[in-house]
Amino acid sequence: MNVTAMAARFLTSVLSLLLGSAAWAAPAAPAAGIAAPSVTATHLTVQLVVPPAQIYPGQSFTAGLYFKLDPGWHVYWTNAGDSGEAPSIKWNLPADVTAGAMQFPVPKRLPLGPLVDFGYEGEVLFPIPVQVASSFKPTGQNATLGGKVTWLVCREVCIPGHADLAVTRTGAATPPATPANVDADAQLIQHFQSTLPKPLPSSGQAKFESTAKGLTLAVITGSKETSAQFFPFDQNILANAAPQTLTPLKNGVQISLVKDDNLTTAPKELHGLLVLGDGRAYEFHATPGTIASTSTAGSQGLLGIILFAFVGGAILNLMPCVFPVLFIKGLALVQSSSEERGKMRRHGLVYTLGILASFWAVVAALLILRGAGHQLGWGFQFQSPAFLALMALLLFFLGLSLAGQFEIGLTLTSAGSGLAQKSGYAGSFFTGVLAVIVATPCTAPFMGAAIGYALANSAVITFAVFTSLALGLAAPYLLLAFNPAWSRVLPRPGAWMEVLKQAVSIPIFGTVIWLVWVFNQTAGPSALVGLLSAFLLLAIAGWILGRWPAKAPATFAAAIVLLLAIAVPVLAVEKLGTPEVATATTKAGAAGTQWEPFTPELVAKYRAEGKPVFVDFTASWCLSCQVNERVVLDRPEVQQRLASSGVALIRADWTRHDEVIAQTLAGLGRSGVPTYAFYPADTNKQPQLLPEVLTPGIVFNALDAVKNSGQSSGLRAQVSEPASPGR
Amino acid sequence: MKSYRRILVVAFALLTTLSLQAIRVGDAAPDFTGTDSHGQTHKLSEYKGKYVVLEWTNNGCPYTIKHYSSGNMQSLQKQWTAKGVVWLTILSSAQGGQGYMTATQENAYIAKVHADPTAALLDPNGDIGHLYAAKTTPHMFVIDPSGKLIYDGAIDDHPTTDTADIPASKNYVSAALAEAMAGQAVATAYTRPYGCSVKYWGY
Numbered sequence: 001m002n003v004t005a006m007a008a009r010f011l012t013s014v015l016s017l018l019l020g021s022a023a024w025a026a027p028a029a030p031a032a033g034i035a036a037p038s039v040t041a042t043h044l045t046v047q048l049v050v051p052p053a054q055i056y057p058g059q060s061f062t063a064g065l066y067f068k069l070d071p072g073w074h075v076y077w078t079n080a081g082d083s084g085e086a087p088s089i090k091w092n093l094p095a096d097v098t099a100g101a102m103q104f105p106v107p108k109r110l111p112l113g114p115l116v117d118f119g120y121e122g123e124v125l126f127p128i129p130v131q132v133a134s135s136f137k138p139t140g141q142n143a144t145l146g147g148k149v150t151w152l153v154c155r156e157v158c159i160p161g162h163a164d165l166a167v168t169r170t171g172a173a174t175p176p177a178t179p180a181n182v183d184a185d186a187q188l189i190q191h192f193q194s195t196l197p198k199p200l201p202s203s204g205q206a207k208f209e210s211t212a213k214g215l216t217l218a219v220i221t222g223s224k225e226t227s228a229q230f231f232p233f234d235q236n237i238l239a240n241a242a243p244q245t246l247t248p249l250k251n252g253v254q255i256s257l258v259k260d261d262n263l264t265t266a267p268k269e270l271h272g273l274l275v276l277g278d279g280r281a282y283e284f285h286a287t288p289g290t291i292a293s294t295s296t297a298g299s300q301g302l303l304g305i306i307l308f309a310f311v312g313g314a315i316l317n318l319m320p321c322v323f324p325v326l327f328i329k330g331l332a333l334v335q336s337s338s339e340e341r342g343k344m345r346r347h348g349l350v351y352t353l354g355i356l357a358s359f360w361a362v363v364a365a366l367l368i369l370r371g372a373g374h375q376l377g378w379g380f381q382f383q384s385p386a387f388l389a390l391m392a393l394l395l396f397f398l399g400l401s402l403a404g405q406f407e408i409g410l411t412l413t414s415a416g417s418g419l420a421q422k423s424g425y426a427g428s429f430f431t432g433v434l435a436v437i438v439a440t441p442c443t444a445p446f447m448g449a450a451i452g453y454a455l456a457n458s459a460v461i462t463f464a465v466f467t468s469l470a471l472g473l474a475a476p477y478l479l480l481a482f483n484p485a486w487s488r489v490l491p492r493p494g495a496w497m498e499v500l501k502q503a504v505s506i507p508i509f510g511t512v513i514w515l516v517w518v519f520n521q522t523a524g525p526s527a528l529v530g531l532l533s534a535f536l537l538l539a540i541a542g543w544i545l546g547r548w549p550a551k552a553p554a555t556f557a558a559a560i561v562l563l564l565a566i567a568v569p570v571l572a573v574e575k576l577g578t579p580e581v582a583t584a585t586t587k588a589g590a591a592g593t594q595w596e597p598f599t600p601e602l603v604a605k606y607r608a609e610g611k612p613v614f615v616d617f618t619a620s621w622c623l624s625c626q627v628n629e630r631v632v633l634d635r636p637e638v639q640q641r642l643a644s645s646g647v648a649l650i651r652a653d654w655t656r657h658d659e660v661i662a663q664t665l666a667g668l669g670r671s672g673v674p675t676y677a678f679y680p681a682d683t684n685k686q687p688q689l690l691p692e693v694l695t696p697g698i699v700f701n702a703l704d705a706v707k708n709s710g711q712s713s714g715l716r717a718q719v720s721e722p723a724s725p726g727r
Numbered sequence: 728m729k730s731y732r733r734i735l736v737v738a739f740a741l742l743t744t745l746s747l748q749a750i751r752v753g754d755a756a757p758d759f760t761g762t763d764s765h766g767q768t769h770k771l772s773e774y775k776g777k778y779v780v781l782e783w784t785n786n787g788c789p790y791t792i793k794h795y796s797s798g799n800m801q802s803l804q805k806q807w808t809a810k811g812v813v814w815l816t817i818l819s820s821a822q823g824g825q826g827y828m829t830a831t832q833e834n835a836y837i838a839k840v841h842a843d844p845t846a847a848l849l850d851p852n853g854d855i856g857h858l859y860a861a862k863t864t865p866h867m868f869v870i871d872p873s874g875k876l877i878y879d880g881a882i883d884d885h886p887t888t889d890t891a892d893i894p895a896s897k898n899y900v901s902a903a904l905a906e907a908m909a910g911q912a913v914a915t916a917y918t919r920p921y922g923c924s925v926k927y928w929g930y
Contacts (some may be wrong), residue, residue, distance in 0.1 A: 083924040084864045085886055113927045117860055152888070157825045158923045160789045160888040235919040261751050261860075262879065262917040 026225035039163045043070040048612040050167040053180040055143035056172035059132040066125045072608045074119040077107035081117035081240045097135040098127035103196035104283040125192035138171025197281040205288035210266040214259035225253035225276025251410020306468045313472020348427045348481025352474035354669035385523035389569035392515035403503035406546030521620045530572020537565035598652035606648040610681045619654040619673040625674040632694040752916045754874040758801030761848035763876030764833040778812040785826025785864035790890040790922035804843040816844040822880040853927040863922035869903045878903035880918030
């Protein structure tokens with residue numbers, strides 16, 4: 001924000017404060033039967049809405065309090081959330097006329113940094129039931145319904161306001177033969193009546209259970225719900241800003257809610273509002289208990305996701321991250337092609353087992369971490385500099401061995417990737433393990449969605465999805481091992497194998513370069529010296545092993561040097577690591593397109609300004625992300641279209657773990673990068689996700705779609721302008 | 728590899744428990760160090776043995792203004808600091824946000840409104856604010872001499888901006904201090920704080 005904008009904002013706030021206290025408006029006495037004029041206050045206009053033209057004994061009708069707000073400003077729901085206050089009215093009514101409680105239409109979540117408020121933007125009408133007793137006698141010709149309305153209107157700052165409102169209608173001693181309405185008011189009430197929540201359908205049911213972290217709420221609505229938000233009527237029960245995790249049920253939805261830190265006893269009931277994706281909204285009082293059918297997750301969706309996970313796993317074999325391991329796997333296959341079929345099959349199975357075991361280990365770790373409430377995404381290993389260093393060292397050492405410096409099989413048979421190089425079942429097993437570890441950072445198409453789905457679901461589903469992913473990854477190798485016809489295509493073993501083995505070291509060293517680059521970005525250049533020194537130590541260890549093969553003292557010396565090589569970078573990370581802000585990839589594009597660093601507030605700000613937002617969730621350790629950026633997003637014609645389309649460009653850099661980005665990804669149903677999201681300016685519309693492999697065509701189509709939807713719905717408000725408001 | 732993975736899991740689990748440390752009444756109040764408007768540093772743990780009140784403020788916020796224009800906050804500060812309570816006013820508004828004050832501005836403001844806190848801590852990065860999950864201005868915390876958080880929430884029971892409501896309001900901070908000093912349990916130890924959202928950096 002520049003200085004002038006800041007000064008302008010400050011000035012506005014000061015002015016608003018002054019004006020706010022002057023928001024008193026003398027109630028004009030309008031002629032009976034005319035819609036009451038609205039009172040204009042700071043950042044809003046407010047109006048008392050009274051549909052009937054006559055007030056007479058025994059009458060009951062719905063009045064309303066109508067607010068029209070300046071863009072970006074909001075008033076509050078009955079539970080305002082973390083800050084704010086709902087509007088209220090103190091009535092001044094003729095004798096025998098009584099007003100009931102103000103009713104609150106369906107609110108929306110208004111995030112403000114770490115806080116979440118509940119309220120309304122655009123315009124809102126709070127219906128109020130009014131009763132006229134049969135004993136009512138008008139004093140004079142008219143009946144004036146009035147009251148003092150107080151409110152709090154907020155954007156970045158809050159301004160309290162109040163106004164005296166009054167509406168005069170014809171007073172009648174007896175019910176008129178033809179009751180008349182003031183059309184404008186009647187239309188307003190009618191228009192907004194539909195914005196009120198409804199009770200659950202008679203077949204519906206709402207139950208909740210207390211968990212360690214909060215509450216699990218199950219609501220039966222009669223249909224499968226895939227999108228829902230819960231709003232608590234009572235304060236101090238839930239952590240308002242916490243993400244709500246959904247599990248669709250076949251006839252409803254289950255939501256995991258995080259309780260307020262200070263809530264010590266389980267609530268006796270949960271009075272809440274459930275807002276569904278299609279706009280339906282139900283108000284209910286949930287009671288403690290479980291619903292018998294809650295565990296029946298949408299099985300069709302689950303099958304689809306498991307299938308996706310399998311395909312995603314298979315495609316993972318082709319991703320650049322797995323490329324070096326594919327070479328190793330190819331090598332292993334070549335070696336085993338001379339062996340008899342049965343043994344090859346068993347090798348294939350053991351390789352599969354290695355992949356399964358690694359995925360299960362990751363599942364276990366993820367479940368433990370998720371259980372602890374940590375919002376972690378796939379690829380988290382590559383956010384740890386120590387892990388990066390160890391991976392680089394491992395691959396470098398493996399590269400040295402492959403290049404021919406020494407033979408792992410003769411000496412350190414159990415060290416690191418030597419395991420993968422080892423012939424026999426252990427070798428196959430650890431080749432599988434290695435394939436998984438290296439595959440992690442590149443979430444192939446489908447895989448992100450599958451993991452997002454799995455993380456948001458029960459342990460059993462997570463387990464099933466990850467198992468399916470593992471089987472997908474193992475499938476090509478397994479097929480080859482089980483299909484002798486295909487393995488005949490493989491060349492016979494011979495001297496060329498040594499050449500191939502040495503050639504394999506080239507992509508391995510390439511991967512090392514990439515890991516070192518990523519390490520440098522997460523740990524800083526000082527720690528990099530430690531890692532590079534460790535490479536030297538590894539080279540020395542390799543030389544010792546190669547110079548005196550299979551000699552116990554040499555092996556011992558090499559082991560000591562190896563330990564040193566591992567210790568140096570880990571210590572360097574601790575002592576010299578510089579935690580830089582992860583802005584490495586947040587830089588201006590080739591054609592000058594500026595990517596702004598991600599905050600949820602920035603996205604909200606642009607959408608409030610009516611601008612669609614494109615968010616590039618990326619990380620420097622994610623090769624697919626880099627490829628997409630270089631090959632598609634930074635291409636001149638793409639840059640030009642992005643620049644001219646009025647879309648705000650935001651880059652969320654996840655190179656270092658960032659809780660906010662992790663939660664945003666979770667909110668999009670994803671848990672890894674790359675993720676590309678188009679947020680329409682209309683905040684009621686869901687963000688649109690692009691595939692993980694981009695082409696310029698995909699980006700252009702998405703831009704066109706966003707543009708069109710922006711034109712057809714000019715209003716950001718929750719409800720559109722009434723047909724003829726009469727003002 | 729296996730053992731390293733185990734270390735990784737343990738490390739992450741440890742990090743997780745640290746980052747999830749919640750502000751809960753009855754638990755130890757997290758320690759912090761802050762710099763006041765005179766450049767002096769204050770460390771919460773140095774005030775062990777005394778009651779400490781934390782008051783989040785933003786002098787542009789109508790809810791804060793309610794308690795300063797009426798003199799309510801100043802008299803609370805005088806009343807309780809006279810009884811040995813350490814009263815720390817904390818400004819977590821980011822630079823450019825409503826309520827952000829330089830040290831000079833804050834000193835001038837304190838003099839102008841006759842405020843009397845022990846110190847006014849400038850927290851424009853929101854470190855202390857986020858540590859305590861301070862939501863609104865005002866948002867009040869009371870810490871007892873053992874360092875335990877005994878009150879977290881609103882200043883009183885009238886969530887309005889109208890100074891006329893103050894005389895009829897029950898002040899939760901005074902109640903908590905009076906009860907704790909009398910050796911009683913704090914009857915209302917947690918309420919929903921009311922006011923403007925804290926204008927943290929980043930939005």
